[in-house]
Amino acid sequence: MEDFLSGLTQIFTLATLVYMLAGSIAGIIAAAIPGFTVTMAIVLTLPLTFTMEPLQGIAVMLSVYVGGYTGGLISAALLGIPGTPSSVATTFDAFPMARKGEPGRALSLGVWASFFGTVISTVVLIVAAPPLALFAVKLGPWEYFSLIVFALTIVASLVGDSVIRGMLAGLIGLAISTVGPDPMMGRPRFDFGIEMLQAGLPFLVVLIGIFAISQLASEVENKSEVRSGNALVTGAIDFQTWKVMKEVLMRPVNLIRSSIVGVLIGALPGAGGSIANLVAYDQAKRASKDPDSFGKGNPDGVVASEAGNSATAGGGLIPLIGLGIPGSAVDAILMASLMVHGISVGPRLIMDHGDLVYGMFIAMAVASLLMLIVSVLSMRLFLRVATVPKWLIVPVVMVCCVVGSFALNNRVTDLYLLGFIGVAGYVLRALGYSLAPLVLGVILGPIAETNLRRALMTDGDPTLFVTRPISLLFLVAAVLSIAWAIRGHLKQRNKAKRSSDAAAS
Amino acid sequence: MSENGFNKEQAREAGEIARLLSYVLILIASVALFLSAAAIPTSRFERLGAGAFPKIVFAGLALMAVVAIVDALRKIPAGAYGRFAVQTVAWAKRRSLVFICLAALALYIMAIPVLGFSIASFVFILAVELVLMPRSPKTLIIAVIAAAVFSFGLNWLFAEVFTVFLPRGVL
Structure with a gap:
């Protein structure tokens, strides 16, 4: 209770609330711009939070996160372009609804569904994270190592179209994490005499290079599209805020089901909003009495998709707070920001820094409220944002990336690294590697290594990894997740083969 | 990737070859790094030294790369290699x-x-x-x-x- 009050007083200061408001606005704007993902927005926010108190910094980043999930809705509903991958399913029904002359209703539905989705997921987070942490504290290094192996395999198999390239990307991430001093004894490794590499590859620089630079580069792939300006849906927009709120609340089953789907998927490592919105949409369609109206502007579709993707925000924090394992790239960035402030993330977080954890819970709730207020008051303005052309975004955001990488350590050599990693990231992206496993590999690598070596220092017997029941459970789960992914992959390949044969004959 | 006037199938094949090249590069790099990790001396205080974890990672990487190479070789038709240079230049021009x-x-x-x-x-x-x-x-x-x-x-x-x-x- 004391921690709760301490967290509360830290969040409810004027400075923090103002920063959080700015974060919400920035998140909404960023996600409304096609090609600018939530992840990129958070990566670029991180350097700005270095000078803040830890909780203040985290609160701002959570605001960007929550705002970002809503912002994707704007371009999805009005332009039919998902502003972020998390709002793909939103375009199915919100865009037709906007086309039918109800753009305001479509936006309002999405905003309210996002709000309730976030609130429900926060409640689940508050209930689920502390017991999970209590359980996790009892885990030894053996269990931790196996858990990380499991987390990485599930990430690699869930993300992207190729299991093999997903695994390769995850392993490359682990390999990147081994550059620099080793985490136990500080012995230098793989620096090849290059000064730049002696301190290891800074996580933030890798993150910005991999996600932001390569994303920006891939935005200008299509020449003709870049050089033309895109048109916007125009027309009178009437939000009908309160009427729509009632309309959303009149669908409690859909709302709660979609939010729970979002929370569960968010809590699973590797699966985030980009999967949750599709699954929630699919579930809503199956449960509906009138499935044919989906895709033609059914309000249930909008509610399901937006509640689903917003609920992953709280879901993703469950493994982060409970186990110290980030569930997605965004959670990895949140974890990095805590580490920058010298706070070690793990199951002991909730005991050692209870005020921080409760502060995060409160910040989630406050952020969703701020998001609601900002969206309702200024949705009209954000419509303009969705039309900012790419030729303006790409160079400006590149400069922001450079500033962000520099501000961490004030080292010019970090910028050279950024350049290399950006190019490498683009090459990997162009070759069809998924980059999320790579980033998780980078952040989980040192944790895996520390636990592996600690385990064997405690007891030299390597069979303990398979004889301790919980450790064995995680390892079996890892094998199953790979097997399951390969099976799905083969199935899909057979299907593709059959359809191409049919087309040829 | 919706420009007209290029053969989608050939572009896809070229993409597979480019991936194959990336797998080969990863394999070479991981073997080299594995060997250099093996050269890292172990301390006498622990069973696994600073080189052990990197060795596991690079061994895994090399193994995956071999699997990927075998998989890719199966997919690429024989004629595709001759067209690779042309397709690469065309790709670079588009991008x-x-x-x-x-x-x-x-x-x-x-x-x-x-x-x-x-x-x-x-x-x-x-x-x-x-x-x-x-x-x-x-x-x-x-x-x-x-x-x-x-x-x-x-x-x-x-x-x-x-x-x-x-x-x-x-x-």
């Missing part, structure tokens, strides 16, 4: 803007220590905008304003508000 942007970024990063953050950023933003944008008087004015705000303005913001001093340059 020329990407290369221009990345090259500009590289030049910009190298110029920062010399010119200082503000001037280098101004020139970089304006140059990339000029390459990418549909040129008209209105967009030109917006471009110059954006370049000024995000070079000199950003420098001011970081110096005054966050007390982070971006490189000044030697000029």
